[in-house]
Amino acid sequence: MLTRLLLSDRGGLIILALLTALIIYVPIGNLLLPADSPLHVSTFTVTLLGKFLCFALLALAIDLIWGYAGILSLGHGAFFGLGGYVMGMYLTRQIGDRGVYGHPELPDFMVFMNYDSLPWYWQGFDQFWFALLMVMLVPGLLALVFGWMAFRSRVSGVYFAIITQALVFALMLAFFRNEMGFGGNNGLTDFKDILGFDITARQTRVTLFVISGVCLIGAYLMCRFIITSRFGRVLVAIRDAESRTRFAGYQVESYKLWLFVFSAMLAGIAGALYVPQVGIINPGEFSPIASIEAVLWVAVGGRGSLFGAIIGAFSVNGAKTWFTTVYPEVWLFALGTLFVLVTLFLPRGIAGIFRTLGQWTSRKPKGDEQ
Amino acid sequence: MSLLKDTRALMRRDQVFDFMLPPPDFEQPVDLSHGPILYLEDVSVSFDGFRALNRLNLAVDAGELRCIIGPNGAGKTTMMDAITGKTRADEGQIYFGQRIDLQKLSEYQIARGGIGRKFQKPTVFEALGVFENLELSLASDKSTWASLGFRLRPDQRDRMDEVLQLIGLGTQRDRQAGTLSHGQKQWLEIGMLLMQNPMVLLVDEPVAGMTAEETERTAELLTSLAGRHTVIVVEHDMAFVRSIARRVTVLHQGSVLAEGSMDRVSSDPRVIEVYLGEET
Amino acid sequence: MPESHGRVAACPGPELPLSMGLSVMMKRLLESLSAWVMLGAFIVPGVLWAESSVEEEPSDMALPLVDIQDMSAEIEPPAPDPEAVFAEQVDRLATGNLRERREMAEALVEGGHPRAGMILNALLEGRLLTTWSTPETPALIILQRGEDAPGRVEQAVTGEVLADGVPSGARAVPINNPMRNLLRDLAAMADMNHALPQRRILASERLMRGSLGPEQMALIESRLLVEEHPRVIDALEITQAVGLLRHEDAQVRLESLERLRGSLLAVVRSTVGAVAEQDPDPIVRQHAVETLEAIQTRIAFYRFTENLFFGLSLGSVLLLAALGLAITFGVMGVINMAHGELIMIGAYTTWFLQTLMPGNLTTALLLAIPAAFLISGLVGVAMERGIIQFLYGRPLETLLATFGLSLILQQAVRSLFSPLNQAVASPEWISGSLAVNPVLSLTWNRIYILIFALLVFLALLLILKRTTLGLKVRAVSQNRAMARSLGVRASWVDAMTFGLGAGIAGVAGVALAQLTNVGPNMGQSYIVDSFMVVVFGGVGNIWGTFVGALGLGVMTKFMEPFAGAVLAKIFVLIFIILFIQYRPRGLFPQKGRSAEA
Structure with missing residues (x-):
């Protein structure tokens, strides 16, 4: 099984090895090495890397549908954000009576807005298993309904991209409303603990980091499984000759829908892992720009190569972190230029460079993915 | 207009929602008790006022090899589109056997039900290998979940090797389909059609871009398929049609102009006027 | 408006100070009489007020023209300087006790000084301010202009602009509720003869919100006799109709209801609504309900x-x-x-x-x-x-x-510029709005x-x-x-x-x-x-x-x-x-x- 997944996926193997090394080293570097050791990893770095892992998971989700089925979603932030909000709701319920108003059940903003009791859609989120289920179900359900309508009437390409923008924009407007019952502008924050562990403690941070890493590796293997199965070949067939695929007896829409829902669930998980690490979720996650930026990670890393998405998420966000601390005003110039240059000169992204280099050195006739 | 029609469809008393209809039962053999396997009655299709099909009537018997000829714009490709569900007819009925109303089915259902189609422009999955192209077309459970866990059975593998030999691509099985020559793509597409094992094959211009020798082999293949399968060929190459045809239908301006044996059709003065006249 | 120009031309000479003097003098003569009766008498004999059209340059000036022949017989003592009288009245209005202030307000209306209406309005809206008076520096009375010239601060009497704005320590001249009601009527009455038709319409609408007592009704009636501007006449008639809703004759009330059908003013609606509920006559009530419905339909439109x-x-x-x-x-x-x-x-x-x-x-x-x-x-x-x-x-x-x-x-x-928003100003002709009627006004920038x-x-x-x-x-x-x-x-x-x-x-x-x-x-x-x-x-x-x-x-x-x-x-x-x-x-x-x- 593993051989099928990883065979002829050298780039993926390297990335997986690096990720594994990171997952093993970071806890040691943070928890065991003394703070003055040059190999020590600060808690800030742990959280930062944990964030990157979540972004990489989101990039993976986008790459799966864009790179392999040609569906460009400019609204994956919607699923990421929804996953995040679900986790945020669980964490908010965990605050209990430790809020500013000390209400045993209602979050602070609800007390402030004179709620009598919890709205129905907040019920059950005090249970971790329920929240976990919803992390996948809520984005999955939205993707199912939205995708079913879009694919059924054969909305594709640019049109699909634009209506996904509309989707994420509508969600942002909705979540900005205080009446929605999700904290409006401020979102959900001031979390205290997760499953009884202090959310600010170093150990919890490291654990969350490790879980994010494991999830990313698991998701990578699952994506790999999908694209190396006949399902993956059907996807390529759809991307290249949709009509022909239909006449070969495939219900193209259900393939697209299945993949879209799967991808949305991955994005939801990414959002759910992201929120406890950064400690806040607000409607900003639904901003249309954020979703487009996530697509850029994939474009930079290399559309149509799963490990490329991970490279892209890490490199762009790494650059962003560095720029915004050192030259904050240059960051947007750099990001914009990156967009332009990558689309003009690097249509296959960083992974494309690796592949070309790999072909040069090994003189293999063709890579694994066309 | 389509809005009006949709509204009318909503008003129908005998059916409320399309998705509540029972799925077509392809497990049952197609009911051929009254002869034709494919039956078109008064089918009309228009694009913005242009009538591509105009009250077309056509009946094809099981096992027949039927050639369809006609000048450009006669509606040959539109007819195939209407049969395979790519285009919906504005009026008329299209039946597969006695019971299956093709108008209610979508493309993939029609394809799974046993009507295969080759496009005018050869269309293969260019990014995939020759073998993978055939594998995708293989008649099997094509639902999403089944695709995830799909593995070739030995008998399926044998069948694919057989087809590979038949279409002359036995040595090219790992080659990327996009790199094949035009004629080879035509063959590959026919091979994909065979893998589907359809009851009816709709073949749109199969020998365009083929050498004389390849054309001959195609003619042989199509004739050998007739009997076990029903084959409908649309072709401009009159020599090719003459070499395989038993029964020929001439389309003109969206309806049938003449029908019968090649000799009878080619001596029909109307056919000579609108179509064959160009050649002589 | 050739006609009004003609009238101005017919009264050459320094008619403005003279007429001012006349009115002050008349007040002295008829001190014992009630101010209201006198006011009615003052206008009814035929004091004509020049009218400037909407198109003419806006001005706060009213030009009272008095038929000198009618009045001259009564002039005996030399008239005191009207400006000085006016200044004194304003001063006492701002600094005197409540009773004095009421009297002065009435006197200002009678005086008919062009700034009187403005000052009374300012008092009503809390825009008339004073500073503390000491023996060395007498109280400064300041007027903050309202919507007609926002932000402008001037001396109440002379209209001289104070560049420094409102001085510290200035406070609004206090008024109480009975005073407020009185002022509403008085301010409206002072503006009733204003040169600008819009101001007269405004005054008429303000009267509608006031008590609409017999004096006000008389004022409206007399103004209607001389008014020529069609829109002002409309406004006056509506106000009159609102007043007549209290008439004891049911027939009159019915007729006024009929006349109110076309009005979209909020006051009209609430008054008609009150009639619909409280009028003793069921037929009038019924009509009021219908009128209200007609108004609502138009408003909905x-x-x-x-x-x-x-x-x-x-x-x-x-x-x-x-x-x-x-x-x-x-x-x-x-x-x-x-x-x-x-x-x-x-x-x-x-x-x-x-x-x-x-x-x-x-x-x-x-x-x-x-x-x-x-x-x-x-x-x-x-x-x-x-x-x-x-x-x-x-x-x-x-x-x-x-x-x-x-x-x-x-x-x-x-x-290049700044991360902040930049202010882009609009030329005057783009700002403001086109008021089609009380419920519909369209802003010019959107129209453009x-x-x-x-x-x-x-x-x-x-x-x-x-x-x-x-x-x-x-x-x-x-x-x-x-x-x-x-x-x-x-x-x-x-x-x-x-x-x-x-x-x-x-x-x-x-x-x-x-x-x-x-x-x-x-x-x-x-x-x-x-x-x-x-x-x-x-x-x-x-x-x-x-x-x-x-x-x-x-x-x-x-x-x-x-x-x-x-x-x-x-x-x-x-x-x-x-x-x-x-x-x-x-x-x-x-x-x-x-x-x-």
């Missing part, structure tokens, strides 16, 4: 008109924002995510020109239109030549590259932008349908290869087309700068909307964009009253998402078999 106007106005904004996109996306198939930034460049051009010529807003604005077209157009051509031309046929890549460009442009503006959007649309239509460039654009958009083989320089046409779309975005920016903030982020707020409009209307169809923009605008505004602005917007977005399912190619799809593929 105007509300509808107002919504329609706001909708069309929003639609025109959407149209302006989307037209450029309709060219670049619709005709060329280029997803230009930097479209919003081209709008922003147009808006910044307006702002920049204004800072160059601060004194001349109108010229700056008019110059900004071609300037914005050129600058945004040039940026567009540069974008097309530099980046987009390499990405034709790869729409998703174009989308990403132009998104990158939009980030660069935003940051460039931030670095609506007209402007239509003009831009027509211009674009002409360019596409009537010029060679338009022909070439359409040819290239339909079949590149064919157009090229016919000798059309496709790459040149592409650049020009993109430049045209970008230029129109710039022109849109000029208009939008009059409505919203001009800042580096302004473009982003239009991009999603613009795409929605183009997709909704149907790609490649300018008329589709037109219908789509106005339709979406009207739809949003009609939803807003019961859904709220944000929800309305969400609903519109959801509507478009659903609409695309039903008609994937928009309202007006491009037709033909090739469009299907």
Whole structure:
């Protein structure tokens, strides 16, 4: 099984090895090495890397549908954000009576807005298993309904991209409303603990980091499984000759829908892992720009190569972190230029460079993915 | 207009929602008790006022090899589109056997039900290998979940090797389909059609871009398929049609102009006027 | 108004001080009489008030003309200086005790000084201020002007402007509730003879809200005898009718109800509503209910008109924002995510020109239109030549590259100017509003932008349908290869087309700068909307964009009253998402078999 997944996926193997090394080293570097050791990893770095892992998971989700089925979603932030909000709701319920108003059940903003009791859609989120289920179900359900309508009437390409923008924009407007019952502008924050562990403690941070890493590796293997199965070949067939695929007896829409829902669930998980690490979720996650930026990670890393998405998420966000601390005003110039240059000169992204280099050195006739 | 029609469809008393209809039962053999396997009655299709099909009537018997000829714009490709569900007819009925109303089915259902189609422009999955192209077309459970866990059975593998030999691509099985020559793509597409094992094959211009020798082999293949399968060929190459045809239908301006044996059709003065006249 | 001029001409000489003197003198003579009776007597004998038309330059001056012959017999002692009397009255109005203030208010009305009405209004609205008086410095009485000249602070008596604004320690002259009611009537009565018809209408409406006692009714009646301005007559008659609703004769009440049917004033509505509930006569009650219904129907109609106007106005904004996109996306198939930034460049051009010529807003604005077209157009051509031309046929890549460009442009503006919003001033003729009636007023800037959007649309239509460039654009958009083989320089046409779309975005920016903030982020707020409009209307169809923009605008505004602005917007977005399912190619799809593929 593993051989099928990883065979002829050298780039993926390297990335997986690096990720594994990171997952093993970071806890040691943070928890065991003394703070003055040059190999020590600060808690800030742990959280930062944990964030990157979540972004990489989101990039993976986008790459799966864009790179392999040609569906460009400019609204994956919607699923990421929804996953995040679900986790945020669980964490908010965990605050209990430790809020500013000390209400045993209602979050602070609800007390402030004179709620009598919890709205129905907040019920059950005090249970971790329920929240976990919803992390996948809520984005999955939205993707199912939205995708079913879009694919059924054969909305594709640019049109699909634009209506996904509309989707994420509508969600942002909705979540900005205080009446929605999700904290409006401020979102959900001031979390205290997760499953009884202090959310600010170093150990919890490291654990969350490790879980994010494991999830990313698991998701990578699952994506790999999908694209190396006949399902993956059907996807390529759809991307290249949709009509022909239909006449070969495939219900193209259900393939697209299945993949879209799967991808949305991955994005939801990414959002759910992201929120406890950064400690806040607000409607900003639904901003249309954020979703487009996530697509850029994939474009930079290399559309149509799963490990490329991970490279892209890490490199762009790494650059962003560095720029915004050192030259904050240059960051947007750099990001914009990156967009332009990558689309003009690097249509296959960083992974494309690796592949070309790999072909040069090994003189293999063709890579694994066309 | 389509809005009006949709509204009318909503008003129908005998059916409320399309998705509540029972799925077509392809497990049952197609009911051929009254002869034709494919039956078109008064089918009309228009694009913005242009009538591509105009009250077309056509009946094809099981096992027949039927050639369809006609000048450009006669509606040959539109007819195939209407049969395979790519285009919906504005009026008329299209039946597969006695019971299956093709108008209610979508493309993939029609394809799974046993009507295969080759496009005018050869269309293969260019990014995939020759073998993978055939594998995708293989008649099997094509639902999403089944695709995830799909593995070739030995008998399926044998069948694919057989087809590979038949279409002359036995040595090219790992080659990327996009790199094949035009004629080879035509063959590959026919091979994909065979893998589907359809009851009816709709073949749109199969020998365009083929050498004389390849054309001959195609003619042989199509004739050998007739009997076990029903084959409908649309072709401009009159020599090719003459070499395989038993029964020929001439389309003109969206309806049938003449029908019968090649000799009878080619001596029909109307056919000579609108179509064959160009050649002589 | 030749007639009124004639009247002024008929009374030569220093009539103004004389008449002033007369009125003061009369007050002295008839001190024992009630001020109200006297006032009635003062006006009824035929004091004529000059009238200046609406079009004439606004002035606070009333020009009371007195028929000297009628009055001269009563003049005996020499008249004291009217200005001094006026100053003293104002002083006592501001500083005296409550009883004194009441008397002075009445005296001011009788005095008929042109500033009297203004001062009483200011007192009523708490805009009359005083400082503490000491033996050395007498109290300063200050008037803050209201809506007619916001922000202006002047000396109450002389009208001299105080440059330093309100001095510290100044406090509003206090009034109590009975005083307030009295003042309302008095202020209205003082303005009843104002030179400006609008002020007289206002005074009449103010009277309606006051007590409408016999004195006020008499005043209205007497004014009606001399009034000539039709709109003032209307207003007076309505006020009179409201007053007559209290008449003991049911027949009179019925007639006044009939006369009130056409009025849209809130006071009329509440008074008629009260009649409908409280009138002793059931027939009158019944009629009042009907009148109220008639009024409500008319109001509903105007509300509808107002919504329609706001909708069309929003639609025109959407149209302006989307037209450029309709060219670049619709005709060329280029997803230009930097479209919003081209709008922003147009808006910044307006702002920049204004800072160059601060004194001349109108010229700056008019110059900004071609300037914005050129600058945004040039940026567009540069974008097309530099980046987009390499990405034709790869729409998703174009989308990403132009998104990158939009980030660069935003940051460039931030670095060049400032990350903050810039204030763009509007010329006077653009601000303000057109009040059609009490429930319907349309702001001028929206009206102009609506007209402007239509003009831009027509211009674009002409360019596409009537010029060679338009022909070439359409040819290239339909079949590149064919157009090229016919000798059309496709790459040149592409650049020009993109430049045209970008230029129109710039022109849109000029208009939008009059409505919203001009800042580096302004473009982003239009991009999603613009795409929605183009997709909704149907790609490649300018008329589709037109219908789509106005339709979406009207739809949003009609939803807003019961859904709220944000929800309305969400609903519109959801509507478009659903609409695309039903008609994937928009309202007006491009037709033909090739469009299907």
